[in-house]
Amino acid sequence: MSKPTTRNGPVVVRGLIEDFRVIHGGSPPWAWPFVPSVPFVGKRYKPGKGFFIYASAENLSWLNRQRVPGRFVETRAWNRYRVVYEEKGKENGDFFPDVGIAPVNHGGLLAAGLFLSESLGLPAKACPREFLEYIAVTNWCKFTVKGERNRDYLGHRQYMLPSLPFVISELSRLRPRVVLIPKGIMNFPVFARAMQAASPGTEFLAAYQFNATVVNCHLGDYQEAGARLSISFEGSSLARWMDNLAKVPRGHAWRYMAYLDSIASAIPPPGTQRGHRPVSGNTAENGKR
Secondary structure (H helix, E strand, O other): OOOOOOOOHHHHHHHHHHHHHOOOOOOOOOOOOOOOOEEEOOOOOOOOOOOOEEEEOOHHHHOOOOOOOOHHOOOOHHHHHHHHHHHHHHOOOOOOOOOOOOHHHHOOHHHHHHHHHHOOOOOOOHHHHHHHHEEEEEOOOOOOHHHHHOOOOOOOOOOOOOOHHHHHHHHHOOOEEEEEEHHHHHHOHHHHHHHHHHHHOOOOEEEEOOOOHHHHOOHHHHHHHHHHHHHHHHOHHHHHHHHHHOOOOOOHHHHHHHHHHHHHHOOOOOOOOOOOOEEEEEOOOOOOO
């Protein structure tokens, strides 16, 4: 299980599905009873050289009002982010594709991924759908608390622990060059150590999540730096992506890129080795997500 591979995305996905099937012994009693999905892995993703993005957890509260789609209960449930993309997101007409992960669908995490990929010399493409096929994205938390409202349980170790074996599997298979991960996860030493051991040499960029609360309330110190970045990227693919973001105020969105720029500067360029200590913003308060 979780044997490294040097092959591309589709081969990695097959191995991940095998791993997830072996690991999964049933959903926790507090969770929706669905199998955890493997990451969306781009068809051109290359282990050892790729960029991997973690969101937090699926919001499934909408299932209280709708019939459960087949992608949650059929065999393809193991790879449902890819299923969503192929059935809905690939040609939905929206600027950003739907993969069943809200921060990706709204564009924030994809724009952050493009900015970091360009900054760090990783594969970067002008079209969001083309870029998606070079990276991997998923939710760190593999299970969702069942209830009428969505519950983000980052910071609650007892809920997060059941996800760790799956995370170890996907990191050991994907062996990403860089991981963008919510800061609240890396605040737990047990999770940080396990992830670093699963993929030695990977740089873990622990950051705030990209949402309206963060850019409005926690990143005010990056307003000027963000404005300068906005000017310097004028006319670029990234500027076009930023103009199409949903759920994040455009006037403050560049604050997040300036914040990422400040913490990504500690990551060495490709071909060099610094180790695998998590990189974290020095202005972010401990425990913020």
